[in-house]
Amino acid sequence: MAFVATSSSTTAISASNLARSTGSPSEPNEVAEKVEVEDYEQLAKQLENASPLQIMDKALEKFGNDIAIAFSGAEDVALIEYAKLTGRPFRVFSLDTGRLNPETYQFFDAVEKHYGIRIEYMFPDAVEVQALVRSKGLFSFYEDGHQECCRVRKVRPLRRALKGLRAWITGQRKDQSPGTRSEVPVVQVDPVFEGLEGGAGSLIKWNPVANVDGGDIWKFLRAMEVPVNSLHSQGYVSIGCEPCTRAVLPGQHEREGRWWWEDAKAKECGLHKGNLKQDAQEVPVNGTANRDLFEGKNLxxxxxxxxxxxxxxxxxxxxxxxxxxxxxxxxxxxxxxxxxxxxxxxxxxxxxxxxxxxxxxxxxxxxxxxxxxxxxxxxxxxxxxxxxxxxxxxxxxxxxxxxxxxxxx
Missing domain, CATH: 3.40.30.10 (Glutaredoxin)
Structure with a gap:
């Protein structure tokens, strides 16, 4: 069943609106309401082979000032570069959890100066953070998992940010976490969060680089000579909060540097929960549903x-x-x-x-x-x-x- 949602280009012409525009009286049922809707599953199929620049252009064209780029302080700067290249105005927001690396804050400043923009920062609720730290300490996530801390410092602030938008743009890629993000579409009705109008289907999620390899993202960043987080040169690939992020070794997957003390399937903070293949249960990946591992006569x-x-x-x-x-x-x-x-x-x-x-x-x-x-x-x-x-x-x-x-x- 295809999701159908109203886009920001939706035109709703009621009798009262028409009366105001013409200055003539009208009856309540004189003009039928017209609503432009879009099948985003079909649009995703149409854009499946489009370039990130084309997808970004389509997103900004459709939603104008009601869409914003979610910027994490890592390679999401590619999204800002694509937005700049479209020539259209764009907005950028970021979640400041209060526990980011100093290098990430310096990177935010460099990005603002390079693009001549102001990033719209969202902060966690001080009372909620205070209650969490007072009851469980500063590093409780090492003992009982990162989900609670992320919920307070990231998910709830994100929810507030998205309530003011009709669409958002993320840097999700399929190769970031093959077990959980391998089916990310380039555009979708957000299955988790609500937008400006509230309710299911009120927010559209764009993932322009979903089909792009991480190596190609970096080739693009180097070619365009854009600012990058200095942590990348220290072995950090996927960058989040300082206590929960570390450098990875050559050959390791980028997500191994995030929440390294937890199961591979748990390496998500909840911002993209609706795109997880493995959410509530352990699901086999890479075709291993019917076979065991480590088979050998010496084992x-x-x-x-x-x-x-x-x-x-x-x-x-x-x-x-x-x-x-x-x-x-x-x-x-x-x-x-x-x-x-x-x-x-x-x-x-x-x-x-x-x-x-x-x-x-x-x-x-x-x-x-x-x-x-x-x-x-x-x-x-x-x-x-x-x-x-x-x-x-x-x-x-x-x-x-x-x-x-x-x-x-």
């Missing part, structure tokens, strides 16, 4: 009892390395070949290589007893110690894993 699949027995042993005949994984996790999928190769290299060495599927009903056990923070978690069970040692690095190539084992066995 031992451990049951819950097997893991409990490993934990109980104070002296083991052989050390073990075990990966805690979920088949749907894209990061587990990404390390599959290196872990299987590790098992082959360790065959006959006296080190056992195992796997334990720790999602679903086993997740709470894994979190409480096995130090599970996010998938995958890798543990080494030494020969003469009951306490497992958690692999601290996100470098999951076979050489790094082998160095970890060799240092401990």
């Amino acid at each position: 031992v699949a451990l049951s819950r009892n097997g893991m409990e027995n490993l934990l109980k042993l104070e002296k083991r005949e052989e050390p073990w390395i075990v990966v805690l994984y979920a088949p749907w996790c894209q990061f587990c999928q990404g390390m599959e070949s290196s872990y299987v190769e590790l098992a082959e290299k360790l065959a006959g060495s006296g080190v056992k290589v195992g796997k334990f599927q720790a999602d679903g009903e086993q997740k709470e056990f894994a979190k409480q007893e096995l130090q599970l923070g996010s998938f995958p978690t890798i543990l080494f069970f030494p020969k003469h110690s009951s306490r497992p040692i958690k692999y601290p690095s996100e470098q999951r190539d076979v050489d790094s894993l082998m160095a970890f084992v060799n240092a401990l066995r």
Whole structure:
């Protein structure tokens, strides 16, 4: 079923409006109301192969002053550049959570000066922030997840900002998070937030770079010589609040630098909840619905009892390395070949290589007893110690894993 919504170009001509324009009296039913509507699913199909510049131009043309660009302080500056290139007037807003990096604030200032604009900042409610910090402390998100903090500092301010608009423009890309954003359309009726007129279908969401590769975004930024956040040169790719963002290593996916202590599927703040493929439950991605991971003759699949027995042993005949994984996790999928190769290299060495599927009903056990923070978690069970040692690095190539084992066995 296609969503149909009223755009800002909607023309509603009532009898009373007509009477005012002509100065003549009219009866209430003399002129029928006319409303221009648009099928945004169909428009998305029409624009699927359009360039970001074409999509931006269409968005600004349709909504004028009732649309604004959501600017996060990262590569969203590409959206501002595209808007400038259309030659049309445009608005930019940003969410200042109060916990951004100093470099991000400096970047905001540079962008305003470069484009001659004023960014419309939205701030969290001071009373809500105060209540959260007083009751749970400054860093509660490390213990119980980032959603509550993001709801106070980001989602609610965004909701207020959008209530003054009929449409907004975001920098969502399909390749940012293949497990959650892979079906982002270039334009859609916003499935979560409400716009100026209120109610379902009152806000249109434009994603001009949805089909653009992250590498191509950066080629564009370099070619146009626009300001960029200096954090990017320090290894930061996806940039959010300072406590919840860190640099990533070469070869790591950009979202691994966000909320790194949580599951891969949870790496969203709630601003784009309506576009998530995996929202309320763990959903297999990349075609792994019917297959397990880490299959190999040198790998031992451990049951819950097997893991409990490993934990109980104070002296083991052989050390073990075990990966805690979920088949749907894209990061587990990404390390599959290196872990299987590790098992082959360790065959006959006296080190056992195992796997334990720790999602679903086993997740709470894994979190409480096995130090599970996010998938995958890798543990080494030494020969003469009951306490497992958690692999601290996100470098999951076979050489790094082998160095970890060799240092401990």
